[in-house]
Amino acid sequence: MTDLFVLAEHRQGEIRDITFEMLTKGRELAEKTNTDLTAVLLGHKTKDYAEKLADYTEKVLVVKDTKLENFNSVAYQRVLAHLISKHKPLLVMIGHTGFGVDLAPSLATHLNLPLATDCIDVDFEGKKLAVVRQVYGGKVNVKASLRDSDSYIVTIRPATFEAKEIKPIGGEIAEVESPLAEDIENKRFVEYVQPPAGEVDITSADVIVGVGRGIKDEENMQMVEELASALGGVLGCSRPIVDKEWLPKDRQVGTSGKTVKPKLYIAVGVSGAFQHVTGMKNSDLIIAVNKDPKAPIFRVADYGVVDDLFKVLPALKGKIEEEKKA
Amino acid sequence: MDIIVCVKHVPETAEVEITVDRSERGIETEDLVFDINEWDDYALEEAVLLKEKLGGSVTAVTVGSEDADSTLRKCLARGADKAIRVTDEAFRSSDGHAIAKILHRAIKDLPFDLVLTGALAGDNGYAQVGVALAEMLGIPHAAMVKKLEPIEDLVRVNRELEGGLEEVLEVKLPALFTIQTGINEPRYVSIMGIRKARKKEITVLNLKALQMEADEVGESGSWVKVERMFIPPVEKEAEFFEGTPDEVASRIVEILRSRGLV
Numbered sequence: 001m002t003d004l005f006v007l008a009e010h011r012q013g014e015i016r017d018i019t020f021e022m023l024t025k026g027r028e029l030a031e032k033t034n035t036d037l038t039a040v041l042l043g044h045k046t047k048d049y050a051e052k053l054a055d056y057t058e059k060v061l062v063v064k065d066t067k068l069e070n071f072n073s074v075a076y077q078r079v080l081a082h083l084i085s086k087h088k089p090l091l092v093m094i095g096h097t098g099f100g101v102d103l104a105p106s107l108a109t110h111l112n113l114p115l116a117t118d119c120i121d122v123d124f125e126g127k128k129l130a131v132v133r134q135v136y137g138g139k140v141n142v143k144a145s146l147r148d149s150d151s152y153i154v155t156i157r158p159a160t161f162e163a164k165e166i167k168p169i170g171g172e173i174a175e176v177e178s179p180l181a182e183d184i185e186n187k188r189f190v191e192y193v194q195p196p197a198g199e200v201d202i203t204s205a206d207v208i209v210g211v212g213r214g215i216k217d218e219e220n221m222q223m224v225e226e227l228a229s230a231l232g233g234v235l236g237c238s239r240p241i242v243d244k245e246w247l248p249k250d251r252q253v254g255t256s257g258k259t260v261k262p263k264l265y266i267a268v269g270v271s272g273a274f275q276h277v278t279g280m281k282n283s284d285l286i287i288a289v290n291k292d293p294k295a296p297i298f299r300v301a302d303y304g305v306v307d308d309l310f311k312v313l314p315a316l317k318g319k320i321e322e323e324k325k326a
Numbered sequence: 327m328d329i330i331v332c333v334k335h336v337p338e339t340a341e342v343e344i345t346v347d348r349s350e351r352g353i354e355t356e357d358l359v360f361d362i363n364e365w366d367d368y369a370l371e372e373a374v375l376l377k378e379k380l381g382g383s384v385t386a387v388t389v390g391s392e393d394a395d396s397t398l399r400k401c402l403a404r405g406a407d408k409a410i411r412v413t414d415e416a417f418r419s420s421d422g423h424a425i426a427k428i429l430h431r432a433i434k435d436l437p438f439d440l441v442l443t444g445a446l447a448g449d450n451g452y453a454q455v456g457v458a459l460a461e462m463l464g465i466p467h468a469a470m471v472k473k474l475e476p477i478e479d480l481v482r483v484n485r486e487l488e489g490g491l492e493e494v495l496e497v498k499l500p501a502l503f504t505i506q507t508g509i510n511e512p513r514y515v516s517i518m519g520i521r522k523a524r525k526k527e528i529t530v531l532n533l534k535a536l537q538m539e540a541d542e543v544g545e546s547g548s549w550v551k552v553e554r555m556f557i558p559p560v561e562k563e564a565e566f567f568e569g570t571p572d573e574v575a576s577r578i579v580e581i582l583r584s585r586g587l588v
Contacts, residue, residue, distance in 0.1 A: 011487075071493075073467075074466065096453070097487075097488060098469075098470060098485060098486060098487035098488055098491075098493070099487070101445075101453045101454075101457065101469045101470060102457065102467070102468065102469040102470070102485065103457075104454075104457075105422070105426075105453075105454040105455075105456075105457035105458040105461070106457050106458060106460060106461035106467065108423075108458070108549075109423070109426070109458045109461040109462060110461055114423075114549035114550070115422075115423065115454065115549055115550075116549070116550050117422070117452050117453055117454050118451060118452070118453060130553070131550075133451070134451065134558070135449060135450050135451055135555070136337075136339045136344055136353065136448070136449060136451075137339060137340060137448060137451075138558070139339060139344045139557070139558075140344055140346060140353060140555050140556070140557060140558070141555070141556050141557070141558045142552050142553075142554070142555050143552075143553045143554045143555075143556070144550045144551055144552050144553055145550075145551050145553055146549055146550055146551075147548070147549050147550075147551070158488075185498065186466040186497065186498040186501075187466045187467075187468070187495060187496075187497050187498070188495060188496045188497075189493070189494075189495055190482070190494040190495060190496055191493075191494050192487075192491055192492065192493055192494070193484065193491070193492045193493075193494055194490070194491055194492075195490045195491075195492070206587075207587065213340055213341065214341060231582075231587070231588070239507065239508070240507070242508060243507045243508035244511075245511075249490060250490070252490070255488055255489075256486055256487075256488060256489070256490060257489070257490055258489070258490070259489075263585070263587060264582070264585075264587050271340050271341065285581075285585060285587075287578060287581075288564065291341060292341060292342060292343045293343060294343045294344065294557065296558070298560075298564045298566075299558070299560055299561060299562065299564075300562070301564040302564060302565065303564055303565050303566070303567060303578070303581065304564035304565070304566045304567070305566070305567050305574050305578075306566060307571065307574065311571040312571045312574060312575065314571075315570075315571035315572050315574070315575035316571075316574075316575040316578055316579070318572075318575065319572070319575040319576055319578070319579045320579060320582075320588055323579050323582075323583065323588050324588065
């Protein structure tokens, strides 16, 4: 039977969540297309990963090699190209993650297989693949079809599909000999670097005021700072604020920053790109202030204010201070 | 060090409401302001910083219409030495794969040590073109680079992963890196500076000049075909507060009070 590949992503001794999210979606697609869900596991010391993956799949293909100890797109590409050429899977699912974006485009180009990146939905209509992607920072969705092919590659946006536990399948685990002959000379992994912990741990705050691009100018940061302190909370932010160095990296909320779950998250001038939303959508109460009524942040907010934040914020601070005096 | 920077001229959409156009395969762009793609802005700055440190040249390349000249002028004003615009009606509806093919043809015979692109573009958000282009050029790459340090014949780069974690790699030159925002602080150029750059020439190439066939580009040369664009469905509707800022603030404080948050 034809395979449907899911590339298992693991790092620093753990299988990453995106793997199980893809396995859940992959199961649905495998049933629809009558294919065998197959996890592809590349690594060196892979502990019990293969057994864990076999709970979800008909098959686990394992390639072990010291050259695969840490992710290296060149090594991964060689091994995957070998496996894809041999098995001709209907679909290869890869995470749209730090690893996936370094790998999938060159792999697809090398194999000349159609690729759709950063998909939030994937569906087969017969043998034809249709995907949904987001454009313009999540403000617009695109339904797209891929050029007809026997095999397709997609990258899947993290935290899009919910990973579900299933009754363990206990699929077959097949170890495949590594096709990597020589060392990878032109791209070498050196180390992982963890950013230093800052003074404030926003993940333990009850109240976060999350500030985004809409704040416009560094001197306006004081306004949000004052609101946060009136609420006894701390400042968090989206990526552009860290890029401009108006707040340190440890205040960044989202995919490449922290995941927070405070009692109150007030988003000001944050449009709500998924990278940010992923990090705060599970807050107990979300209030958003934004000029654009269609800003994606309003899709996760409980309450919204469509107005100029420079008018709303001072008023809100004033009312909070009145309330505290009362 | 000779550096090629691939840039894209895109609409600024972070703070404006977008509407899908009547074809349902694009958006209304009439009222939008176009500028250099945010990620490319950092890539350009990184190229100019490297040139200032190590000597060499910076060439900016774009695939786009004549309107993209304003982005190329900005690149020239910011320190690029040459600018190339690749323009052809046949490029319309090209996906990331087709764009990578066009860029490959445009730069493959130019001398370079390094190719920089943005990690993604703010419009289509493929995060595909740079890494695909590297494969076509037959050179190594690293995506989402946050730090870049040349050491003799290689470059030590930090790649951004999830949760603030970074991965340090050593990549042999020539190489391609896709640049993540925040790697540097793009310099400000005055209107005067951009005006001065008007005197510099922009090389314009078309399909024929690239020795490509029409079916290699556009929709027929693409993997992904846009069927329909739509505003995402709302799963959970926020309750909107309306009124003056004071009225709105009072409503918010009521909610906070009811939850014991003030």
